[in-house]
Amino acid sequence: MTVSIGVLSSAHVHTDAYADQLATREDVEFAGVVDTDPERGRETAQRHGTEYVDDVEALFERIDAGVVCSPNVDHLEWIDRAAAANVDVLCEKPLATTVENARTIVERWRAADIRIGVAMPLRFCEPARRAKETLEAGGIGTIRSISGTNRGQMPGGWFVNPDLSGGGAVMDHTVHIVDLVTHLTGENVVEVYAEVDTRFHEIPVEDVNVLSMELSDGTAFLLDGSWSKPDAWHTWGDATVELTGSDGTVAVDYTDQSVVHTPASGPDAGVNCVFHGTNTTEALIGDFVAAVREGRDPMTTPDEGLEAVAVVEAAYESAETGEPVRVDY
Amino acid sequence: MRVGIAGAGFMARTHAEEYAGMDIEVVAVASQSGPEGFVNELGLDAVAYTDVATLCDRTDIDYLDICTPTHTHLDFVRTAAEAGVDVFVEKPIAGTLEEANEIASLVEEAGLTLMVGHVVRFDQGYRAAKDLEIGSHGVARARRLSPFPDWGSDDWFADCEKSGGVFVDLGIHDLDYLRWCWGEVERVFARRRRDAHGEHGFVTLRFESGAVGYVESSWSQPDSRPFTTELEFAGNDGLVELSSADESPYQEWTDDGAVVERPVAKSAYRHELEHFVACLESGTEPEVGAADAIASLRLALAAERSAERGKPVRPEEVVV
Numbered sequence: 001m002t003v004s005i006g007v008l009s010s011a012h013v014h015t016d017a018y019a020d021q022l023a024t025r026e027d028v029e030f031a032g033v034v035d036t037d038p039e040r041g042r043e044t045a046q047r048h049g050t051e052y053v054d055d056v057e058a059l060f061e062r063i064d065a066g067v068v069c070s071p072n073v074d075h076l077e078w079i080d081r082a083a084a085a086n087v088d089v090l091c092e093k094p095l096a097t098t099v100e101n102a103r104t105i106v107e108r109w110r111a112a113d114i115r116i117g118v119a120m121p122l123r124f125c126e127p128a129r130r131a132k133e134t135l136e137a138g139g140i141g142t143i144r145s146i147s148g149t150n151r152g153q154m155p156g157g158w159f160v161n162p163d164l165s166g167g168g169a170v171m172d173h174t175v176h177i178v179d180l181v182t183h184l185t186g187e188n189v190v191e192v193y194a195e196v197d198t199r200f201h202e203i204p205v206e207d208v209n210v211l212s213m214e215l216s217d218g219t220a221f222l223l224d225g226s227w228s229k230p231d232a233w234h235t236w237g238d239a240t241v242e243l244t245g246s247d248g249t250v251a252v253d254y255t256d257q258s259v260v261h262t263p264a265s266g267p268d269a270g271v272n273c274v275f276h277g278t279n280t281t282e283a284l285i286g287d288f289v290a291a292v293r294e295g296r297d298p299m300t301t302p303d304e305g306l307e308a309v310a311v312v313e314a315a316y317e318s319a320e321t322g323e324p325v326r327v328d329y
Numbered sequence: 330m331r332v333g334i335a336g337a338g339f340m341a342r343t344h345a346e347e348y349a350g351m352d353i354e355v356v357a358v359a360s361q362s363g364p365e366g367f368v369n370e371l372g373l374d375a376v377a378y379t380d381v382a383t384l385c386d387r388t389d390i391d392y393l394d395i396c397t398p399t400h401t402h403l404d405f406v407r408t409a410a411e412a413g414v415d416v417f418v419e420k421p422i423a424g425t426l427e428e429a430n431e432i433a434s435l436v437e438e439a440g441l442t443l444m445v446g447h448v449v450r451f452d453q454g455y456r457a458a459k460d461l462e463i464g465s466h467g468v469a470r471a472r473r474l475s476p477f478p479d480w481g482s483d484d485w486f487a488d489c490e491k492s493g494g495v496f497v498d499l500g501i502h503d504l505d506y507l508r509w510c511w512g513e514v515e516r517v518f519a520r521r522r523r524d525a526h527g528e529h530g531f532v533t534l535r536f537e538s539g540a541v542g543y544v545e546s547s548w549s550q551p552d553s554r555p556f557t558t559e560l561e562f563a564g565n566d567g568l569v570e571l572s573s574a575d576e577s578p579y580q581e582w583t584d585d586g587a588v589v590e591r592p593v594a595k596s597a598y599r600h601e602l603e604h605f606v607a608c609l610e611s612g613t614e615p616e617v618g619a620a621d622a623i624a625s626l627r628l629a630l631a632a633e634r635s636a637e638r639g640k641p642v643r644p645e646e647v648v649v
Contacts, residue, residue, distance in 0.1 A: 144522040144524075144549055145529040145531070147472070147531070151563075195533050195541040195543075197541060199465065199539065199540065207467075212518055212519075218522070219522070220520035220522055220531055222543060222545060224468065226468050228563035229568065230568050244529055246527060247551070248551045249549075249554060322516075322641060324639060
């Protein structure tokens with residue numbers, strides 16, 4: 001059975017990666033793109049051989065599901081509209097920019113008969129899956145500490161406009177590893193202490209994001225999610241997590257499966273990395289399409305998306321007060 | 330030059346092996362249980378003593394090299410000061426500020442030269458990293474991951490009263506190095522997990538400059554994992570990365586196993602000891618004197634206090 005899917009806003013930099021999947025999958029009919037910025041929407045539709053649709057409701061009539069790639073602050077509104085039209089949703093992360101909005105999304109999800117997924121591709125990273133198997137088999141004993149990174153280059157655009165993004169590196173680069181750690185350990189973050197600042201770029205949002213956290217079982221969890229990688233670095237950033245237990249350590253480094261390419265000239269001159277590991281976007285979209293088709297939950301559900309948003313909100317509160325903050329779920 | 334070594338454990342051995350390649354004679358070694366085995370094994374032409382005071386009565390030694398457990402440092406510095414002998418002491422300078430301050434006073438009153446063995450400053454990779462251009466400071470990352478140090482005599486590392494725990498003994502390497510590179514620290518926040526034979530902790534730092542940093546220190550790694558260090562300096566105009574795990578300049582595989590080594594003609598310990606000896610010869614102050622070592626100890630103790638209290642701590646709050 002083919003599932004009909006549309007793109008709901010193409011503001012996010014990941015839109016093209018999702019649209020590529022929608023355009024090439026045999027089990028998907030890529031029905032079109034809607035966007036609050038018609039020119040951006042048209043260009044996206046054109047790049048992926050689908051149509052730009054002016055009338056959102058008209059697109060909703062034709063699709064089973066939509067992929068929300070809007071600026072962060074608009075996630076709730078898109079989900080509201082999709083839920084009203086009984087359309088399933090895969091939402092770009094973070095689920096929302098406030099716990100309040102994330103809670104509203106969870107309520108909508110529980111009240112409506114629709115499937116909502118949150119885009120957490122790291123859960124599909126093969127080395128992370130291996131880690132989960134090892135942890136579930138008790139391979140490293142009782143976990144004592146977790147050290148994670150999700151450094152990146154500064155993304156620019158609406159990501160640095162707090163009215164659209166809801167914040168900088170804390171908003172952008174906390175949730176991936178927090179979600180992965182929650183997924184791997186089955187524990188929640190219960191406390192956050194944050195060192196946050198703007199030190200790398202002249203931007204109106206923070207680019208330093210160093211979080212010291214505690215999990216519900218007492219595990220210490222440090223995360224560096226700063227936008228600290230120079231544009232000249234060999235790739236967009238990193239995503240790593242290292243878990244140390246009583247009987248061993250497991251480490252996952254998502255981008256460490258890459259071909260090194262060094263063009264001698266042109267705009268990409270210098271060392272570049274071409275990722276050759278398992279395509280997590282393909283796995284993420286594949287899971288979502290199957291969820292829509294089978295009427296089941298996708299890998300990451302809104303209640304889980306809410307947990308990561310709660311950590312983000314606690315991190316901002318800690319940065320403001322200078323004290324560790326309990327996470328309120 | 331002639332040196333007397335206090336201690337006959339892991340660090341005494343490390344130093345003695347370096348002295349063998351330097352123009353330094355190890356003429357005396359003292360350890361409570363008698364260092365004859367140590368002296369013989371290393372082929373030293375040294376007299377064995379069971380107490381440091383008797384060793385320091387010798388008039389022919391140029392300095393005392395204290396390689397004993399942390400909680401014994403003050404006593405041996407006192408002995409050296411009474412004998413008027415210069416001192417090299419392993420890090421940390423002491424386990425408490427009270428003891429460290431007393432060491433500083435003793436050395437000052439006796440007019441002696443003292444250096445504390447913050448060896449990371451003499452690691453050539455870390456030394457090079459310090460001066461690479463990155464623009465203004467953003468985030469510093471330093472990790473030091475080791476199995477539990479079970480090589481101490483009577484398992485003294487496991488006794489926090491003696492070793493101070495993972496921040497005071499291991500984390501202090503990176504805390505001292507980061508202070509050296511990025512200046513003084515305004516506040517720390519730390520977490521750690523500790524049980525019978527494992528400890529792992531994180532310290533986040535806010536420097537007085539406004540820059541942020543963090544130190545991860547582990548005594549929790551499995552024996553199969555090589556000792557691992559990692560350093561990163563991120564600034565607004567560049568990035569510095571240094572990782573032991575990424576360096577394998579010499580590898581060897583046989584049917585019996587694999588070997589990865591990072592051989593250098595002069596180890597960091599050698600650079601450190603050569604610097605100290607050069608200071609004694611020229612009458613100059615070593616790079617890491619008591620004041621510096623005390624500031625780094627204060628930072629490690631602040632981390633320890635933060636981990637205990639669950640609150641951020643300013644180093645100046647730590648007075649004992």
